Amino acid sequence: MFSIGEFAALGRVSVRMLRHYDAIGLLRPAEIHPVSGYRYYQADQLRRLNRVIALKDLGLTLEKVADILDDKVGIAELHGMLRLRRAQLEAQLSSDAARLTRVEARLRMIEEEGHMDTEDVVLKGVAPARVAELSARAASYEGEDIGPVIGPLYQEICRRMDVAGVCPSGPSIAYYTAAPGETGDGQAVLVHAAVEVARDTGPGREFDVLDLPGIESAATIVHRGPMDEADRSMQILARWIDDNGYKPLGYAREVCLQMNENPANWVHEFQLAVSKA
Numbered sequence: 001m002f003s004i005g006e007f008a009a010l011g012r013v014s015v016r017m018l019r020h021y022d023a024i025g026l027l028r029p030a031e032i033h034p035v036s037g038y039r040y041y042q043a044d045q046l047r048r049l050n051r052v053i054a055l056k057d058l059g060l061t062l063e064k065v066a067d068i069l070d071d072k073v074g075i076a077e078l079h080g081m082l083r084l085r086r087a088q089l090e091a092q093l094s095s096d097a098a099r100l101t102r103v104e105a106r107l108r109m110i111e112e113e114g115h116m117d118t119e120d121v122v123l124k125g126v127a128p129a130r131v132a133e134l135s136a137r138a139a140s141y142e143g144e145d146i147g148p149v150i151g152p153l154y155q156e157i158c159r160r161m162d163v164a165g166v167c168p169s170g171p172s173i174a175y176y177t178a179a180p181g182e183t184g185d186g187q188a189v190l191v192h193a194a195v196e197v198a199r200d201t202g203p204g205r206e207f208d209v210l211d212l213p214g215i216e217s218a219a220t221i222v223h224r225g226p227m228d229e230a231d232r233s234m235q236i237l238a239r240w241i242d243d244n245g246y247k248p249l250g251y252a253r254e255v256c257l258q259m260n261e262n263p264a265n266w267v268h269e270f271q272l273a274v275s276k277a
Helices: 004-011 015-023 043-057 062-070 075-089 094-112 143-164 227-243
Strands: 039-041 122-126 129-138 168-178 189-197 208-212 215-224 246-248 253-258 267-276
Touching: 004 015, 004 039, 004 043, 004 227, 004 246, 015 039, 043 062, 043 075, 043 094, 043 227, 075 094, 094 143, 094 227, 129 143, 129 168, 143 168, 143 189, 143 227, 215 227, 227 246, 227 267
Parallel strands: none
Antiparallel strands: 122 215, 129 189, 129 208, 168 189, 168 253, 215 267, 246 267, 253 267
């Protein structure tokens, strides 16, 4: 079972959204603690969450989404809705094209439900690393809020490192923490664009240098392909964590192992700190 904050992070949605879905009866928690009132969710509920997000991103109202889900909409019907919405979105600007990419990624996850291979998940320790980084606030942990923040951050940290004559000594590592003033429950996050560097970076730099702590026990998975499809790998991690009796701690780190002009060739390792539940 996952707390509402943990479930939000694994499903890459906000806690605010889950609370709203609960309030309107669209996605109820699997269990509510009788004393504290805390909400708890099961990994299997990611199935319904995937469908809710895909249908909502197709432009349907939440009331219509509820009607469709209650009638147990099938993959064929979702494909039909996607094709109809595609014709509308192609006439709009790049922001709508990005939304379509997210819809397609969610649809692929729905098609693969029940066939996600958790054998690719490895439990291991992660060593600490000295990193140069810049950080900025994102409205939420949702992909549509993270993307416009992290891209410019990495462009800027690379520019500043070049000006300072600092060369990377290892991979880039994107990680996330609760934004100042937030409780860490899936609302606004601080996006950290970090690059591993040597111990001595010299004076006069215009970026932060810090020691990123190691992780004693991390559930890890290698994600191949564009980051638009990162949700699939995150949900494999969620299944493995649930099946093996672990509890997620915070947000996953994203370690870039390979990147070139073609996002299909990108390789990242996701590292999520865990403890026994």
